[in-house]
Amino acid sequence: MTPEANDSPSPRSHLFTVRVWLEELGYGQSEWRGQAQHVLSGKSRYFRNWASLLAFLQEMVSGDGAASQDETTTNNL
Structure with missing residues (x-):
């Protein structure tokens, strides 16, 4: 029995x-501003606070990396 790709x-x-x-x-x-990138997938997100990071x-760890990559508009890291 071989495992399926998905x-x-x-x-x-x-x-x-x-x-x-x-x-x-x-x-x-x-x-303070920032950007985080998931190295394997290349997906990245800009952030302006720790909650967004x-x-x-x-999101990336849970496997749901399909969400929007919009820059956040909230303030304060």
Whole structure:
């Protein structure tokens, strides 16, 4: 009995790259921004707060990587 291609289990580990930077907004204000990328699939998401980063990581680990890749519009990391 051979396993079907779609029956393959989810990977036991995932590799992400996470980049963060301080964005100058003008008038002496700045904001932390970031981008996370799932290395195996290449899917990435920009974020402006930790909750958005965590949501992306959970989405990718759960196997539901098909959600929108829109940049979040909430503030404060």
